Amino acid sequence: MSSIPFPILFILAVFFTFWLILRKFHRLEQKKRALPDLNAYLYANNQTEARCKACDSAELKEEGLTHGKDERRIIACASCNTLLYRFDPPEQED
């Protein structure tokens, strides 16, 4: 007879795994939100046209901040995946 029944260990392991995954996503999103905008990025890296600061590739890709259709875009390097800067859509004026 073990002191802790197996199902409880199993449930604890599942919760712990979810917690690790959530923490990872949360950190990634915080990192994305903290990215500079394009002008700040160019200025900080002394560039006139955006290139990857890690591998100097000019091939960039964009993705949504929280999901694919999010209007707040995150620009990352297409070859090494380094997060570079964010692009917020201009505010709608009617």
Ligand SMILES: [Zn+2]
């Ligand atoms: Zn790169």
